[in-house]
Amino acid sequence: MTPTAPRLKLSLASLPLVTGAAALIGGAAALIGALTGGAALIGGAALIGSAVPTGVAIAQAATPAGNAQRGQHLYLAVGCYECHGTTGTGAITGPKIAPNPIPFPAFIYQLRHPLGAPSYGNIKMPAYGEAVLSDAQVADLYAYLASIGPSPPASKIPLLNR
Amino acid sequence: MAKRVARQTHPLAAVSRRGFLKGAALGGAALRGAALGGAGAIAVPVTAVAQAPEPRQLPPVPDQAAEQGQPAEVTGQRRRLATSAAGGLPGSDYMVDVIRSLGIEYVAFVPGDTFKGLHESVINYGLLTNPKLGLIPCMHEEVSVAICHGYAKIAGKPMACAMHSTVGLQHGCMALYNAWADRVPVFALVGHQADANKRVGLVQWAHAVYDGPELVRDFTKFDDTPASLSDFADSAVRAYKFAMTPPYGPVLLALDEGLQENPVPGGRAPAIPRLPLIVPPQGEDAACAEVARMLVGAAHPVILADRCARTPAGLARLIELAEALQAPVIDAHGRFNFPWRHPLNQTGSARDLLSRADVILGLEMTDFYHASAAAPPTAKRISVASTDLYFKSNYQDFERFTAVDIAIAVDAEATLPVLTDAVRRAIRPSLRSALRERGATLARQHQEALEESRTAAALGWNDRPITTARLCMELYDKIRHEKWSLVNGTSFQSYWPQRLWTAHEHYQYMGDAGAYGLGYLPGASLGAAVANQSQGRLTVAIGGDGDLMFTPSFLWTAAHQRIPLLYVVHNNRAYHQEVMWVQVIAGERQRGIDRCHLGTTIDDPYIDYAKLAQSMGVHGEGPITDPNALGPAIERALAIVKRGEPALIDVVAQGR
Numbered sequence: 064m065t066p067t068a069p070r071l072k073l074s075l076a077s078l079p080l081v082t083g084a085a086a087l088i089g090g091a092a093a094l095i096g097a098l099t100g101g102a103a104l105i106g107g108a109a110l111i112g113s114a115v116p117t118g119v120a121i122a123q124a125a126t127p128a129g130n131a132q133r134g135q136h137l138y139l140a141v142g143c144y145e146c147h148g149t150t151g152t153g154a155i156t157g158p159k160i161a162p163n164p165i166p167f168p169a170f171i172y173q174l175r176h177p178l179g180a181p182s183y184g185n186i187k188m189p190a191y192g193e194a195v196l197s198d199a200q201v202a203d204l205y206a207y208l209a210s211i212g213p214s215p216p217a218s219k220i221p222l223l224n225r
Numbered sequence: 226m227a228k229r230v231a232r233q234t235h236p237l238a239a240v241s242r243r244g245f246l247k248g249a250a251l252g253g254a255a256l257r258g259a260a261l262g263g264a265g266a267i268a269v270p271v272t273a274v275a276q277a278p279e280p281r282q283l284p285p286v287p288d289q290a291a292e293q294g295q296p297a298e299v300t301g302q303r304r305r306l307a308t309s310a311a312g313g314l315p316g317s318d319y320m321v322d323v324i325r326s327l328g329i330e331y332v333a334f335v336p337g338d339t340f341k342g343l344h345e346s347v348i349n350y351g352l353l354t355n356p357k358l359g360l361i362p363c364m365h366e367e368v369s370v371a372i373c374h375g376y377a378k379i380a381g382k383p384m385a386c387a388m389h390s391t392v393g394l395q396h397g398c399m400a401l402y403n404a405w406a407d408r409v410p411v412f413a414l415v416g417h418q419a420d421a422n423k424r425v426g427l428v429q430w431a432h433a434v435y436d437g438p439e440l441v442r443d444f445t446k447f448d449d450t451p452a453s454l455s456d457f458a459d460s461a462v463r464a465y466k467f468a469m470t471p472p473y474g475p476v477l478l479a480l481d482e483g484l485q486e487n488p489v490p491g492g493r494a495p496a497i498p499r500l501p502l503i504v505p506p507q508g509e510d511a512a513c514a515e516v517a518r519m520l521v522g523a524a525h526p527v528i529l530a531d532r533c534a535r536t537p538a539g540l541a542r543l544i545e546l547a548e549a550l551q552a553p554v555i556d557a558h559g560r561f562n563f564p565w566r567h568p569l570n571q572t573g574s575a576r577d578l579l580s581r582a583d584v585i586l587g588l589e590m591t592d593f594y595h596a597s598a599a600a601p602p603t604a605k606r607i608s609v610a611s612t613d614l615y616f617k618s619n620y621q622d623f624e625r626f627t628a629v630d631i632a633i634a635v636d637a638e639a640t641l642p643v644l645t646d647a648v649r650r651a652i653r654p655s656l657r658s659a660l661r662e663r664g665a666t667l668a669r670q671h672q673e674a675l676e677e678s679r680t681a682a683a684l685g686w687n688d689r690p691i692t693t694a695r696l697c698m699e700l701y702d703k704i705r706h707e708k709w710s711l712v713n714g715t716s717f718q719s720y721w722p723q724r725l726w727t728a729h730e731h732y733q734y735m736g737d738a739g740a741y742g743l744g745y746l747p748g749a750s751l752g753a754a755v756a757n758q759s760q761g762r763l764t765v766a767i768g769g770d771g772d773l774m775f776t777p778s779f780l781w782t783a784a785h786q787r788i789p790l791l792y793v794v795h796n797n798r799a800y801h802q803e804v805m806w807v808q809v810i811a812g813e814r815q816r817g818i819d820r821c822h823l824g825t826t827i828d829d830p831y832i833d834y835a836k837l838a839q840s841m842g843v844h845g846e847g848p849i850t851d852p853n854a855l856g857p858a859i860e861r862a863l864a865i866v867k868r869g870e871p872a873l874i875d876v877v878a879q880g881r
Contacts (some may be wrong), residue, residue, distance in 0.1 A: 152685035154881035189812020217683040
């Protein structure tokens with residue numbers, strides 16, 4: 064069963080977390096910025112083994128175009144927000160995944176074959192197979208995460224420096 | 226009238242084997258004033274009492290003024306009420322005396338006719354005579370029991386709650402299970418009608434049961450249905466002893482209506498047995514010496530603590546042990562075990578430290594298995610836990626079996642001084658510099674973890690829904706100069722308080738629900754606030770919307786009793802844990818992954834928690850969706866709380 068457009072629309076309408084948060088910058092510049100940063104931030108996904116291509120060059124070459132706005136809707140509809148926060152900030156339930164998402168090949172590999180390390184309460188990231196999330200949808204999700212701008216640094220937030 | 230007996234003022238005062246005599250001397254013998262029957266019956270016209278300046282539709286009860294801390298102007302009236310005019314000394318007046326002889330200061334309840342005798346004695350005798358037995362009226366037994374639960378964790382002693390036969394106890398039983406799983410003493414009472422001939426109608430029969438406590442026997446430490454008043458007194462003291470001997474737990478007495486309502490036979494109240502100083506079980510010297518040898522000899526010792534600090538003494542003692550060893554402490558947060566910014570607090574580096582650990586000391590761990598799962602199987606595990614002394618089989622809150630090398634079945638807090646002495650003796654001078662070095666490394670690591678947490682907290686700082694980090698830091702900013710007490714478990718806020726706030730007092734955190742039964746925090750935070758109020762502390766709670774909707778009537782009790790409490794609703798508009806679980810199972814089945822909000826989210830319509838609070842007389846503000854509006858809202862709410870009243874703010878926030 065694949066998520067059909069009308070059903071997706073229905074569930075979005077009743078989604079509890081209506082976020083206006085992510086600045087949807089979109090466009091190539093943000094994507095490239097995210098990727099070059101992303102290479103250094105591979106984190107957990109780097110553990111998935113040698114089969115996964117990593118590195119800036121490969122990542123850039125292999126990143127398909129996606130629609131960030133559609134991606135944001137998907138991100139909320141298929142539950143990424145539940146464990147990673149609505150803008151990918153991370154929480155005890157899942158690591159930070161934006162800004163600067165990991166390179167696309169690692170990203171899609173993680174969705175198809177999550178590492179499965181348990182987070183708080185032993186919750187593990189579910190696999191998002193092609194049957195429920197097409198490659199094009201993964202590209203949209205990626206575009207959304209790549210479009211998320213940086214947060215103010217901790218050093219600039221008075222409440223974090225008292 | 227029976228002579229009152231001498232007892233220690235603070236029954237929880239931790240007394241080590243060595244400090245027994247000192248403790249007995251310090252604990253002091255506070256004479257409970259004899260109250261029964263000592264009334265000079267000067268009648269004051271009831272009208273004079275009814276003029277008390279309370280803006281209520283009904284005239285206030287005579288004790289309203291005293292209840293609200295105003296000087297008692299109606300002493301004569303109070304005395305008169307405190308002596309039953311008809312039929313001699315009521316049995317339930319004697320019960321009140323027994324209850325307060327245990328140092329119990331309050332009884333929380335929803336009224337129920339199977340304890341109407343006790344109810345009447347509380348309002349017309351307990352409330353009016355010293356030491357006062359206060360009343361906390363509730364609208365659900367899950368609240369009244371949870372009030373006792375939260376109160377005990379801050380006050381260090383039990384509160385009483387009374388429940389109606391059958392249905393009242395059925396309402397309260399999940400809250401008793403929470404207290405059981407959290408090892409918290411609750412002195413619970415339930416009405417009972419033993420005499421079938423006295424059950425006058427349909428309802429009384431529907432509420433009658435010949436063994437009421439059976440319902441909760443799997444998760445109470447002790448229950449009894451006493452058949453006489455002296456039997457009740459013995460049972461009450463026995464129950465109290467069980468409740469207050471580690472591992473602590475709830476106890477339940479069923480009170481026969483006849484016993485409550487009939488006069489004391491012969492007009493002479495039976496003697497109330499004296500309560501001993503309760504000495505918790507303490508580790509034996511040789512076992513402690515062996516554990517000390519292992520800890521001192523370890524290259525990478527780790528201390529895990531869950532419900533270790535039963536009292537403030539436990540906190541001080543764990544600091545001593547950790548500092549003597551210069552060993553990392555990883556806090557499972559069942560209690561305030563260790564200062565959050567102590568350099569040896571390595572909770573943030575748990576995984577890393579455990580992966581190298583060679584000796585792990587688990588202090589009153591609930592889930593030792595998972596807490597130490599990151600450690601190599603070769604690591605030696607030592608458990609020090611009072612729960613090994615007392616358990617039941619049916620409910621499995623003992624968690625997964627952990628293979629340990631040494632299991633010491635004692636109270637960890639009471640055992641720490643012996644263990645620390647043994648550790649100090651085992652440390653040879655040649656080891657000192659290595660320990661200092663380990664301490665310095667850990668201190669750096671603590672600082673690094675703090676910096677990492679700061680960086681992580683900045684992520685999404687201006688997001689909507691508001692991040693839990695922002696929520697916690699806005700709150701902290703407004704309370705950090707106060708004597709604050711945060712009374713919720715913080716896992717749903719990704720532990721931001723522990724990661725970023727500074728806290729070093731035992732009352733600043735009290736752990737979570739125990740069994741994670743929903744509806745805990747509303748009542749528990751109220752109970753904690755009652756205990757904190759007398760100490761001039763500011764009680765704050767961050768609680769989920771789902772949890773709140775199980776027991777929202779606590780708001781009325783808070784308003785009615787004018788209990789100062791800031792309740793911040795972490796409104797993620799869902800049973801968020803369950804959204805994730807359903808997401809996981811839909812993922813496993815590879816279908817409908819966009820439908821997991823069905824049955825899990827709280828929307829269409831959203832609930833207006835501010836209005837909910839306002840409807841029960843509590844200051845309510847929200848929903849707050851703009852992170853920049855949060856600070857000012859907290860400030861406004863705090864102004865109300867500092868005036869001695871409750872306030873609630875509804876913050877639309879991230880799931881975790």
